[in-house]
Amino acid sequence: MDPANKKALLALANDVHLREQQWEEIARYVELVESWNQRTNLVSRQDIGRIVSRHVRESLWFIRPEVLGEFRLVLDLGSGAGFPGVVMKIAEPGLLLTLLDSRQIKARFLAEVINHLGWDDVQAFCERAENLPGRFPGLTFDLVVCRAVAKLSDLWRWAAPLLGPGARLAALKGGNLTEELHQFGKRHPAVRWQLIPMPELPDDPAAGRHMVIVHTRI
Numbered sequence: 001m002d003p004a005n006k007k008a009l010l011a012l013a014n015d016v017h018l019r020e021q022q023w024e025e026i027a028r029y030v031e032l033v034e035s036w037n038q039r040t041n042l043v044s045r046q047d048i049g050r051i052v053s054r055h056v057r058e059s060l061w062f063i064r065p066e067v068l069g070e071f072r073l074v075l076d077l078g079s080g081a082g083f084p085g086v087v088m089k090i091a092e093p094g095l096l097l098t099l100l101d102s103r104q105i106k107a108r109f110l111a112e113v114i115n116h117l118g119w120d121d122v123q124a125f126c127e128r129a130e131n132l133p134g135r136f137p138g139l140t141f142d143l144v145v146c147r148a149v150a151k152l153s154d155l156w157r158w159a160a161p162l163l164g165p166g167a168r169l170a171a172l173k174g175g176n177l178t179e180e181l182h183q184f185g186k187r188h189p190a191v192r193w194q195l196i197p198m199p200e201l202p203d204d205p206a207a208g209r210h211m212v213i214v215h216t217r218i
Contacts, residue, residue: 001031004049011202012052016060018091025090025117026056032116033081040105042081054201058172058209059084061198062145063091067170067211071142072096075162077129078149080106082113084172085145089122098141099124100132129158140164147172152184156191156214169214172198177210191215 001009009030013023030051036042043051062068062084072095076085079099089097099110099122107126114122125132132139144159144167152171159169173180181195191214198209 001027002034002049002051005030005034005052008050008052009056012057012060016091022090026052026087028116029082029086029090029113030056032113036109036112037081040109042106042109055081055083056087057201058147058198059087060091061172061209061211062088062170064211066196067213068092068143071167073140073142074098075100075141075144075159077144077146077155077159078102079110079124082110083147086110086113086117088145089119090117097122100127100129102126102128129162133161140167142167144169145171148174152177152180152212152214153187156184156188159214160216163216165216167216169212171212171214172209173212174209176208177212181212 009023009027033042033051034048037048043055047054074085074088074095075098077100079085079101082099085097085099089095101107101110104126107124110124114124127135139162141162142164144162146155149155149171155171156169163169177195184193193212193214196211196213198211201209
């Protein structure tokens with residue numbers, strides 16, 4: 001494992017309570033990301049030493065009670081290297097997780113992660129989100145999660161057909177969201193949403209991350 005990731009993993013273990021086996025699984029997963037990243041761009045080359053301090057840490061925000069709640073049927077939309085879905089599953093083994101990415105190389109990596117960690121209740125699909133309802137009629141989830149995938153209006157357009165009553169979309173976003181949220185409110189005036197500030201990242205305190213939660217009607 002990259003020395004920076006090893007150091008960050010030890011620091012994160014002091015902040016987040018997980019069992020030793022779960023930290024071992026996260027370490028195995030990080031090593032797999034590092035290995036594959038040598039031949040394909042799973043994460044930015046500049047981020048290879050920040051897999052834990054940024055990507056894993058941010059992924060653990062999705063299991064906070066105000067985000068995950070009691071939901072168990074989860075779709076990771078635009079999963080990429082598996083953040084946040086894979087980390088969520090390690091931290092909350094009872095989740096029934098689907099990983100979705102439209103790029104074949106990343107879908108193959110996600111399938112390798114599932115095999116590597118010995119999961120039989122996780123599935124990975126190479127598909128565009130807007131095609132899922134046609135491919136699997138009636139398929140719905142309790143929670144759709146994503147990080148830095150697209151504008152909120154686009155995320156809602158893709159996620160809403162896949163969410164059942166009382167379900168929610170959780171999107172982690174950075175930067176100034178004022179205009180984006182204004183435009184979302186204009187397009188979807190009847191949709192309820194909330195903005196939750198997330199903690200500062202130790203190596204990037206000015207990043208300003210927020211979790212946007214969008215709710216379906218009960």
